[in-house]
Amino acid sequence: MRTLLLFVCALPALADTGNAVCARCHAAIARQYAQTGMAQSSGRVGQSPFKENLTDPRVSPAFLLQLGETSRQLEYFIGSGHIGRSYLFRRAGQLFQAPLSYFSAPKEWNTSPGFQHKPYPEFTRAVEPACLQCHTSPSRPFADSGVTCERCHGPGERHAARPAKSNIVNPAKLAPEQRDSVCAQCHLTGVARFARANRERGAYQPGDKLSDSIAIFVIEDAALSATSHMEKLAASRCQLATGDKLWCGTCHTAHADSTPEYYKSKCQGCHQPGSCTANAGNDCVGCHMPKRPTHSLEHLAFTDHSIPRRPSIGAAAANHGKIKEFWTGQANERDTAMAHSITNLDDAYQLLQESVKINPKDLPLQLQLAQQHERYAQDGKAQTLYTEILQSDPANTTALINLGTLRIKAGKAKEAMALWLRALAKNPALIGARLNLAVAQYQSGDPASAKASLKAVLEFEPAHPAALRMLAQLP
Ligand code: HEC
Ligand code: HEC
Ligand code: HEC
Ligand code: HEC
Ligand code: HEC
Ligand code: HEC
Ligand code: HEC
Structure with missing residues (x-):
């Protein structure tokens, strides 16, 4: 002791x-x-x-x-x-x-x-x-x-x-958003989830609002396409009608699995006996929170937390291109631009260009914009931006690899190889970069280095078809 x-x-x-x-x-x-x-x-x-x-x-x-x-x-x-x-x-x-x-x-x-x-x-x-x-x-x-x-x-x-209630968080005693944030750390995925400007992804601690450090965007019509538990619950009539009163902890005891009896008692905490118009018996959850089959490991809510009137577990509806920030439905320009870029919405390029003007030193934003420049074949702009990113973050592997690819397209093989070598020094398992390096080495008349690079690929991926094929072709 x-x-x-x-x-x-x-x-x-x-x-x-x-x-x-x-x-x-x-x-x-x-x-x-x-x-x-x-x-x-x-x-x-x-x-x-x-x-x-x-x-x-x-x-x-x-x-x-x-x-x-x-x-x-x-x-x-x-x-x-x-x-x-x-x-x-x-x-x-x-x-x-x-x-x-x-x-x-x-x-x-x-x-x-x-x-x-x-x-x-x-x-x-x-x-x-x-x-x-x-x-x-x-x-x-x-x-x-x-x-x-x-x-x-x-x-x-x-x-x-020094045990006291004042120096430990009890989630159930927090204000609603702080309380829900505890579970949302892991039970709210959304379609885009990223750190807010100048915040670390792991900065959140219980007691905080998760939305202070992380932006989470969800598809607007969550009733149809939500996958995570918190989103589904937020779309339920029960939650819409009672607001903050209903939360994960209403039905789940955090330290133990609950029983069907326990869940039923929770339904009946709000619904009078006989309120079920089907008048259908005791297994409330069996009918109103049906389960999907669980033969995949995909991160989906298996139990339907939208608590539907009638069970209907169809395929998730398509995304109609509308997303919103989960907690408030609103987000600043920077986070909107980030989310639209991550989910590949058409207006992302425009939004990012405007947002980078206001936030010129925001690295995640710059990285999204640089990739959008590439997507719209603006190679010159992409190269300038990647170079700028590397000035503030010299070991950024995305920037090193993508700039290398742009340099080789521009005929600058030496510079490209140097960039890829820098990326590989940081992370030797970047197979795509290593393969590109091997090709560039071979084309610049250095088959010995090309061979060594291909062997290094095979260290990590012994059955890599392209590496095996290229190695067989080398003298
Ligand atoms: C040395 C004994 C001791 C240890 C170790 C300890 N606790 Fe406690 N804990 C207590 C006591 C005693 C209380 C009740 C305090 C009171 O009523 O003022 C308490 C209360 C709590 C509460 C209730 C707070 C509330 O507001 O209702 C939580 C939650 C809690 N502890 C979690 C933890 C966690 C998590 C750990 C490990 C990091 C931990 N405790 C380690 C003794 C301990
Ligand atoms: C740090 C991440 C994290 C946090 C915080 C968290 N969960 Fe979980 N939860 C998980 C993971 C991961 C699983 C899947 C466990 C597994 O491997 O089966 C899970 C599973 C569950 C399950 C299914 C039963 C079980 O225990 O596996 C319930 C219910 C659940 N969580 C409720 C909650 C509630 C309520 C909160 C907030 C009070 C919460 N969780 C907070 C990560 C988390
Ligand atoms: C915190 C209170 C609360 C809890 C707990 C709760 N509900 Fe509800 N539920 C409501 C309210 C309020 C409504 C809306 C009633 C209305 O619109 O007239 C509702 C609506 C419903 C509806 C109608 C849905 C629709 O689309 O029309 C069903 C079905 C339902 N609840 C089942 C359940 C079941 C089953 C449970 C337990 C697993 C449960 N509820 C737990 C408060 C709650
Ligand atoms: C109205 C009651 C109710 C509420 C509120 C509720 N759950 Fe559940 N949850 C259930 C039931 C019922 C199951 C199925 C349990 C079983 O089969 O043992 C379940 C299962 C789960 C599971 C296991 C995986 C799965 O989908 O079957 C997780 C994880 C989970 N809930 C997380 C959450 C989180 C996170 C929240 C808050 C956003 C939440 N639940 C709110 C009733 C509820
Ligand atoms: C998934 C989130 C989660 C995890 C993990 C978790 N707790 Fe809790 N704990 C809660 C919630 C939520 C409550 C409030 C329950 C309530 O009052 O409804 C709570 C309440 C408590 C309380 C005070 C109330 C009571 O039941 O006495 C103590 C003490 C406690 N937890 C200790 C622990 C310890 C020790 C561990 C690890 C072995 C742990 N908790 C793991 C979510 C969690
Ligand atoms: C055998 C399946 C089944 C069971 C078990 C069941 N329900 Fe229902 N429930 C239904 C169906 C179907 C409807 C929709 C009937 C309709 O459209 O009029 C319904 C409707 C409801 C409604 C909406 C009522 C309204 O005013 O519109 C509520 C609330 C509800 N059930 C709660 C519960 C609760 C609580 C339990 C557990 C005590 C329960 N149900 C058990 C099938 C079931
Ligand atoms: C945002 C939080 C989150 C992230 C990120 C995440 N998981 Fe999960 N994972 C969960 C939760 C919560 C569950 C419980 C079921 C659910 O909600 O889908 C789960 C369930 C699982 C399960 C099924 C466990 C079981 O037997 O019930 C596996 C396997 C798994 N995750 C693997 C992974 C792997 C591998 C990764 C990384 C590539 C990953 N998860 C990333 C939260 C997460």
């Missing part, structure tokens, strides 16, 4: 305290919470209550993935396994997503979501920071399994040393 307390005091400010520390005083909650999908949503392979079927010859009982000639040691999993799991492996100090995932219902390994379109198993998809942001504790990924206490309760170091 005593040593643990000292350990807590010695932790640097804002570090994750870890679930074990909270469990010392909140043992019952910690035990209960540990059973949930959220608590088990990531971890080291082999170390979780959920067990995969390990009879597939491609994945050994020690989680060695073997596809053709390529083997990779799977190190971490993402996803509790209620529906399925994705896996991560390490290469050159970086974490990559495995091309195979586990699907729990059929108990089988299959191509990971988003990997289906490659003609070869891909081994260079770097894990997105957002992935870890939602499924782990980003300050200490995988140190605790899954979503930790502090993701909903805020930093607990001071509270653990």
Whole structure:
């Protein structure tokens, strides 16, 4: 006990305290919470209550993935396994997503979501920071399994040393937007989600408004096309009619899975017995919150949180090109321009050009505009802007790679190669840049370097068809 307390005091400010520390005083909650999908949503392979079927010859009982000639040691999993799991492996100090995932219902390994379109198993998809942001504790990924206490309760170091209600966040006691923000961190995806000007993506702490650090845009007709739980709920008659009174915590106890009985009691907290015009019995949720089949790992609300009168689970409607900021329906020029660019709306180019004039040093905005310049074949403007971006952020890989491509189109092979080498020094797994480099090296009369580059591609992607083909053609 005593040593643990000292350990807590010695932790640097804002570090994750870890679930074990909270469990010392909140043992019952910690035990209960540990059973949930959220608590088990990531971890080291082999170390979780959920067990995969390990009879597939491609994945050994020690989680060695073997596809053709390529083997990779799977190190971490993402996803509790209620529906399925994705896996991560390490290469050159970086974490990559495995091309195979586990699907729990059929108990089988299959191509990971988003990997289906490659003609070869891909081994260079770097894990997105957002992935870890939602499924782990980003300050200490995988140190605790899954979503930790502090993701909903805020930093607990001071509270653990001197427990009081005043130094820990209780989400249920927050004002509505701050309260909803706690769950929206991870349960509101939208069609565009990005950091606001001069804010870090991970700056949010429970107690804040998420919208202060992150802009989230959703499709305007959410009733038809929303995918995430918070959007769907916001489109429900129940929420529209009661406003802030209804929130995630109305039906979900944060530390445990709820039962159908519990959900029904919550419906009846607002709906009198007999208010169901179908007069249809007790399983309110069975009829009014129906489930989609769950044979994919896609991030969709499986249970229909729009609480419809009559169940209708059709295909999501098409986006009619109207999006809005989730919380207020309004956004400043900069964020509107960003969102329109990310979702590829036609007016994005115009909006970005105006917005960059007002925010000339805004890097994410500049990057969007530079890419739009390219899209509209304004190569000169794109090059000028990428060069400017590299002055403030010399290791920006997007700018290095794209400027390299523009330079080689302009006949400046030497400059292009130098830019790609800079990008590769930052991230050696950028396969597209490495292949372009190999071609440029070959064309500028340096087959030995070209060969070395192609071999470096094969280090990461041993079955890469283009690299293999080009290597075979070289003397
Ligand atoms: C040394 C014991 C101890 C530790 C460690 C501890 N707590 Fe507490 N916690 C308490 C006590 C005691 C209270 C009740 C305080 C009161 O009523 O004034 C409390 C209250 C709370 C509350 C309720 C606040 C409210 O306003 O209703 C939350 C939430 C909470 N703790 C979360 C945590 C989390 C998360 C951790 C780990 C980071 C943690 N606690 C670690 C003892 C502890
Ligand atoms: C840090 C990210 C994060 C936060 C914050 C978060 N969730 Fe989750 N939640 C997840 C993830 C990831 C899953 C999927 C877990 C899995 O792998 O099955 C999940 C699953 C759930 C589930 C399904 C049951 C379960 O436990 O798996 C419910 C219900 C849920 N969350 C409710 C909430 C509510 C209510 C809040 C706010 C009080 C909240 N979540 C906050 C990430 C988060
Ligand atoms: C914005 C937060 C967020 C991001 C980013 C995110 N997830 Fe999820 N993930 C969730 C939530 C919440 C669930 C629970 C179901 C749902 O809401 O769709 C989930 C469910 C899953 C599941 C199914 C777990 C189960 O068995 O129930 C897997 C697997 C998964 N995510 C993998 C990933 C991977 C891999 C990435 C990165 C490429 C990723 N997720 C990015 C929030 C997120
Ligand atoms: C997904 C978000 C989430 C996570 C993760 C979470 N909590 Fe909570 N916790 C809540 C919410 C929401 C409430 C308020 C419940 C209410 O009063 O309706 C709460 C309430 C509490 C309370 C005070 C009320 C009570 O039930 O005694 C304590 C103590 C607490 N949590 C401790 C913990 C500990 C310890 C952990 C980690 C083992 C944890 N929580 C993980 C969301 C979360
Ligand atoms: C916080 C209060 C509240 C809760 C909790 C709640 N509802 Fe509602 N619900 C309402 C209100 C208010 C309306 C709107 C009534 C009206 O428009 O006359 C509504 C409307 C509905 C409708 C009509 C939808 C339509 O499109 O016409 C259905 C069905 C419904 N609720 C079912 C449920 C079920 C099932 C649950 C539990 C899973 C539930 N509600 C939980 C307040 C609530
Ligand atoms: C009116 C009640 C109600 C409200 C409010 C509600 N949920 Fe749910 N939720 C349910 C029911 C019912 C299920 C299905 C549970 C089951 O099958 O065990 C569910 C399931 C889930 C799941 C599991 C994945 C899925 O889609 O089946 C997640 C995640 C979830 N809810 C998140 C949220 C979040 C986040 C909020 C707030 C935006 C929220 N819920 C608000 C009733 C509700
Ligand atoms: C067997 C399926 C079924 C079950 C179970 C069921 N409902 Fe319904 N409910 C319906 C249908 C269908 C309608 C629409 C009837 C209509 O259009 O007039 C409806 C309508 C409603 C409405 C809208 C009433 C209005 O004034 O317009 C509410 C509220 C509602 N149900 C609540 C509930 C609650 C609460 C429960 C659980 C106690 C429940 N329902 C159980 C099928 C069901």
